[in-house]
Amino acid sequence: MAIIVNLESQREKGSPSALDRLTELVSDDLVQVNEVIIQHMQSPVVLIPQLAGHIVAAGGKRLRPLLTLASARMCKYEGRRHTCLAACVEFIHTATLLHDDVVDDSGLRRGLATANSLWGNQASVLVGDFLFSRSFQLMVADGSLKVLDILSSASAVIAEGEVMQLTTSNDTETSETTYLEVIKSKTAKLFAAACHIGAVVADRPQAEEDALQSYGLNLGISFQLIDDVLDYSAAQKTLGKTIGDDFREGKISLPVILAYRRGSEEERIFWRSRLEDLSQKEGDLEHAISLMEKHGALRDTVERARHYGAIAYDSLGIFPQSKEKTALLDVIDFCVNRAF
Amino acid sequence: MAIIVNLESQREKGSPSALDRLTELVSDDLVQVNEVIIQHMQSPVVLIPQLAGHIVAAGGKRLRPLLTLASARMCKYEGRRHTCLAACVEFIHTATLLHDDVVDDSGLRRGLATANSLWGNQASVLVGDFLFSRSFQLMVADGSLKVLDILSSASAVIAEGEVMQLTTSNDTETSETTYLEVIKSKTAKLFAAACHIGAVVADRPQAEEDALQSYGLNLGISFQLIDDVLDYSAAQKTLGKTIGDDFREGKISLPVILAYRRGSEEERIFWRSRLEDLSQKEGDLEHAISLMEKHGALRDTVERARHYGAIAYDSLGIFPQSKEKTALLDVIDFCVNRAF
Numbered sequence: 001m002a003i004i005v006n007l008e009s010q011r012e013k014g015s016p017s018a019l020d021r022l023t024e025l026v027s028d029d030l031v032q033v034n035e036v037i038i039q040h041m042q043s044p045v046v047l048i049p050q051l052a053g054h055i056v057a058a059g060g061k062r063l064r065p066l067l068t069l070a071s072a073r074m075c076k077y078e079g080r081r082h083t084c085l086a087a088c089v090e091f092i093h094t095a096t097l098l099h100d101d102v103v104d105d106s107g108l109r110r111g112l113a114t115a116n117s118l119w120g121n122q123a124s125v126l127v128g129d130f131l132f133s134r135s136f137q138l139m140v141a142d143g144s145l146k147v148l149d150i151l152s153s154a155s156a157v158i159a160e161g162e163v164m165q166l167t168t169s170n171d172t173e174t175s176e177t178t179y180l181e182v183i184k185s186k187t188a189k190l191f192a193a194a195c196h197i198g199a200v201v202a203d204r205p206q207a208e209e210d211a212l213q214s215y216g217l218n219l220g221i222s223f224q225l226i227d228d229v230l231d232y233s234a235a236q237k238t239l240g241k242t243i244g245d246d247f248r249e250g251k252i253s254l255p256v257i258l259a260y261r262r263g264s265e266e267e268r269i270f271w272r273s274r275l276e277d278l279s280q281k282e283g284d285l286e287h288a289i290s291l292m293e294k295h296g297a298l299r300d301t302v303e304r305a306r307h308y309g310a311i312a313y314d315s316l317g318i319f320p321q322s323k324e325k326t327a328l329l330d331v332i333d334f335c336v337n338r339a340f
Numbered sequence: 341m342a343i344i345v346n347l348e349s350q351r352e353k354g355s356p357s358a359l360d361r362l363t364e365l366v367s368d369d370l371v372q373v374n375e376v377i378i379q380h381m382q383s384p385v386v387l388i389p390q391l392a393g394h395i396v397a398a399g400g401k402r403l404r405p406l407l408t409l410a411s412a413r414m415c416k417y418e419g420r421r422h423t424c425l426a427a428c429v430e431f432i433h434t435a436t437l438l439h440d441d442v443v444d445d446s447g448l449r450r451g452l453a454t455a456n457s458l459w460g461n462q463a464s465v466l467v468g469d470f471l472f473s474r475s476f477q478l479m480v481a482d483g484s485l486k487v488l489d490i491l492s493s494a495s496a497v498i499a500e501g502e503v504m505q506l507t508t509s510n511d512t513e514t515s516e517t518t519y520l521e522v523i524k525s526k527t528a529k530l531f532a533a534a535c536h537i538g539a540v541v542a543d544r545p546q547a548e549e550d551a552l553q554s555y556g557l558n559l560g561i562s563f564q565l566i567d568d569v570l571d572y573s574a575a576q577k578t579l580g581k582t583i584g585d586d587f588r589e590g591k592i593s594l595p596v597i598l599a600y601r602r603g604s605e606e607e608r609i610f611w612r613s614r615l616e617d618l619s620q621k622e623g624d625l626e627h628a629i630s631l632m633e634k635h636g637a638l639r640d641t642v643e644r645a646r647h648y649g650a651i652a653y654d655s656l657g658i659f660p661q662s663k664e665k666t667a668l669l670d671v672i673d674f675c676v677n678r679a680f
Contacts, residue, residue: 043500043503044500045500045503045504045507046507047503047506047507048500048503095469099465099466099469102442102461102462102465103461103462103465103466121442121443121461122442122443122506123503123506125439125442125443125465126439126443126499126502126503126506127499127503128469129435129439129472129495129498129499129502130496130499130500130503132469132472132495133492133493133495133496133498133499134496136476136488136492136495137489137492137493137496139492140485140488140489140492143485145480145483145485148476148480148488149477149480152473152476152477152479152480153473153477155469155472155473155476156470156473156474156477158469158473159466159467159469159470159473160383160384160385160388160470162466162469163383163385163387163388163463163466163467163470164385166387166462166463166466167385167386167387
């Protein structure tokens with residue numbers, strides 16, 4: 001069965017509003033999360049709130065804390081602990097971003113100057129450490145060893161995933177299986193943990209914990225797959241977004257893996273020289289995209305994302321109908337179909 | 341009162357054996373700590389145990405875990421939890437070292453190539469994150485929220501101290517008070533936490549917790565003061581150790597602060613150009629040392645270390661006599677008088 005994926009038309013389906021609807025649904029909780037974040041990034045060492053404020057304000061979608069908030073509410077939780085724990089999740093994510101930008105030597109994130117480009121790598125490493133520690137202090141104040149277990153384990157797995165990514169970087173022989181391990185660890189595990197603790201604070205049975213974990217994990221995988229597609233997406237480019245960062249760094253994402261494996265020996269020589277030796281010149285990115293299109297690599301990566309999205313969808317099957325459930329299900333479409 | 345400090349002769353007093361005696365006293369426990377460390381730095385991502393093994397094997401004195409072990413035993417603790425928590429302390433310390441070497445762009449630590457110089461800054465940042473997460477996983481397995489509170493708070497303060505040090509680096513106007521804040525946070529706080537949890541596992545009254553915290557904090561301050569002296573110590577140089585790392589980086593330690601404040605305007609111009617602008621040439625380090633000697637800056641830094649050592653000594657006054665108490669008291673002399 002041939003599947004034609006047109007990112008441009010999907011973007012017009014208005015999927016982004018699924019995220020807006022989720023945000024709207026838990027907006028009161030989200031205000032509290034932001035308050036906890038602002039309050040707990042304070043320090044007498046002024047560079048810390050300055051730098052942390054920069055990345056927290058750049059903020060992005062707050063997708064991970066939103067998942068914690070909506071999961072808890074879907075589980076009929078009525079307390080306030082989830083806002084504090086959602087802030088912990090965001091702190092871990094922010095610490096990871098700070099360290100990532102140092103590791104990747106990035107100058108831009110979401111079109112803004114990265115913290116490391118403004119304050120130096122040193123400050124980014126140390127403020128990342130601070131936010132990470134703060135996150136654990138907040139969890140300790142919450143007092144649940146189970147939550148501490150979930151988030152400390154997730155943090156260890158994230159670091160493992162990042163190291164794994166480092167060891168596979170610039171290696172065109174990387175397999176889809178290895179790539180999947182990397183994105184499960186570095187991205188999807190925190191999505192899983194964010195959702196999981198929603199069930200934990202609500203004191204729900206194991207089956208619901210498992211369901212939310214599975215939802216988060218599979219959503220996270222599809223989220224990262226689409227992220228990797230967007231980095232080569234012509235649709236992105238027409239929207240004025242930067243593309244080609246992964247290509248320039250020689251990052252081996254699934255679109256590359258598929259194009260390489262499906263390519264001729266001549267094409268493989270192209271991939272190796274551009275991504276392993278990083279000897280790149282003008283027009284290379286466009287050629288890379290044309291090879292991906294020729295072999296359906298972007299289309300099939302989106303297809304893989306749909307597969308994990310479908311698993312995420314079915315994971316929530318055991319929960320009764322609710323506004324939160326609908327919003328969480330719609331977020332899957334948002335993740336798979338977003339092209340903004 | 342004029343106090344003459346002769347590092348050379350003190351080295352011959354055999355103070356190092358105080359650390360050997362402490363190590364000997366808790367040697368069975370220390371074997372277990374090392375086992376926990378080896379076991380928990382494992383990961384299917386091979387670079388992690390490789391890199392962690394490098395820094396853990398370089399190992400050094402294991403001073404911080406030794407403090408946890410001896411503190412717990414002095415408090416008559418008879419269980420095994422302290423070995424696991426001592427490993428947590430060492431993991432936090434190791435993670436800090438990995439990130440420090442990236443921040444300082446160091447090539448050598450204790451005469452060995454640093455992890456970042458062998459595997460790159462990226463791997464050092466990420467493996468540091470991994471060890472830090474592992475440390476929290478171990479604490480969660482131990483199950484004491486109080487210990488988690490102590491060590492997560494210490495970690496946040498360490499990061500704050502490191503950032504503070506970054507913002508004062510290369511600033512010759514840094515005050516002794518600020519410098520003291522930095523070393524309390526970045527070094528002494530973990531010493532304090534390491535000792536504190538010894539009392540916590542033994543379930544001792546608050547006064548004993550406080551006493552051990554105070555012992556650790558003041559020991560840590562004197563330890564760092566002496567570390568900063570050793571970087572300018574001629575005695576070190578005759579032993580074939582590298583000196584002058586702090587000078588080359590423009591680090592503002594107490595010997596510099598004292599020499600700068602006591603110096604003539606001409607001398608201050610020297611300090612500013614060498615440490616702020618880092619315009620250094622051969623013979624500058626020797627000149628810096630001669631200025632420190634002229635103004636008694638090294639001698640008086642040792643004197644300050646003695647002061648904090650004395651407070652550490654008195655902190656343990658409330659504990660009855662024991663082999664462990666004697667060993668902990670002797671370690672103060674080791675820290676103040678070491679010149680190896």
